[in-house]
Amino acid sequence: MSDILTHIDAGVMTITFNRLDKKNSITSDMYAAMADAVAQASADASVRVVVFQGHETIFSAGNDIGDFLNKPPSTKESPVFRFLRGIAGFEKPLLAAVAGPAVGIGTTMLFHCDLVYAGDNAAFSMPFVNLGLCPEAASSLLAPRMFGYHRAAEALLLGEPFFAEAAQEVGLVNRVVPPTEVNAVAQAQARKLAAKPLSSLIETKRLMKGGDQQAVLQKMDEEGQSFGRMLREPAAKEAFGAFMEKRKPDFSKL
Numbered sequence: 001m002s003d004i005l006t007h008i009d010a011g012v013m014t015i016t017f018n019r020l021d022k023k024n025s026i027t028s029d030m031y032a033a034m035a036d037a038v039a040q041a042s043a044d045a046s047v048r049v050v051v052f053q054g055h056e057t058i059f060s061a062g063n064d065i066g067d068f069l070n071k072p073p074s075t076k077e078s079p080v081f082r083f084l085r086g087i088a089g090f091e092k093p094l095l096a097a098v099a100g101p102a103v104g105i106g107t108t109m110l111f112h113c114d115l116v117y118a119g120d121n122a123a124f125s126m127p128f129v130n131l132g133l134c135p136e137a138a139s140s141l142l143a144p145r146m147f148g149y150h151r152a153a154e155a156l157l158l159g160e161p162f163f164a165e166a167a168q169e170v171g172l173v174n175r176v177v178p179p180t181e182v183n184a185v186a187q188a189q190a191r192k193l194a195a196k197p198l199s200s201l202i203e204t205k206r207l208m209k210g211g212d213q214q215a216v217l218q219k220m221d222e223e224g225q226s227f228g229r230m231l232r233e234p235a236a237k238e239a240f241g242a243f244m245e246k247r248k249p250d251f252s253k254l
């Protein structure tokens, strides 16, 4: 079965991470499938809302670390960047149902969702520094803006997880529910939205996002250039090697 499942019902496209044996970590093929699904959802008038979901034990462990080593994104057209531009510019409502860990892009993609529901086991983290990397998905712009600078600095510099209640407090999450209910809650909200006039949803989202789009895309681009360079540098190589060998990284000389 595919690592990304896409299903359309009652105006709602649901995109499901389905790579549980690898904790729903995301390969470049998965980014490509998600970018294509988002583009389809944008073009298809019968799709009015999109929901991302994972499993009740894990949303996503973020980028596949083997892919970071073997297939690092090399151009702006790389699947990960296509996916990120797709969700940042998506004009219809975008929802996420998050239970368990949401690591790296598993968290940063949520800045581009309109509504986020979390299981009480959700653990959000952006451990880019711990991997010798830097933020992506415009999170270096959107996290300080949403959380306040100091809380964003804690999340992005220390890279430690923060949990469902804290995520709700800073405004990343709308509601916390039992993990077994999170996908159903997001679906119910998506169906409510799908029953509303699409032109009003699109216009309201456009007005709320204001003139932000350009700044977000520009920041994504700037981050992407640094990220691409840092993926090939010694600190990241040490972090990825350590993950593969199941040991602690040694950054003492870096």
Ligand code: COA
Residues within 6 Å of the ligand: 021, 022, 023, 025, 026, 060, 061, 062, 063, 064, 065, 066, 101, 103, 104, 105, 127, 128, 131
């Ligand atoms: N890339 C590739 N493989 C991954 C992965 C990732 N990001 N995250 C987990 N996996 C794999 C593990 O290598 C392991 O594979 P194996 O069974 O072949 O050894 C399997 O998924 C299970 O992972 P494990 O670490 O044993 O699960 P856990 O429940 O103890 O921990 C996480 C779950 C998500 C906390 C942990 O896997 C983790 O921290 N992953 C890395 C997250 C990360 O740094 N992502 C990059 C962000 S930019």
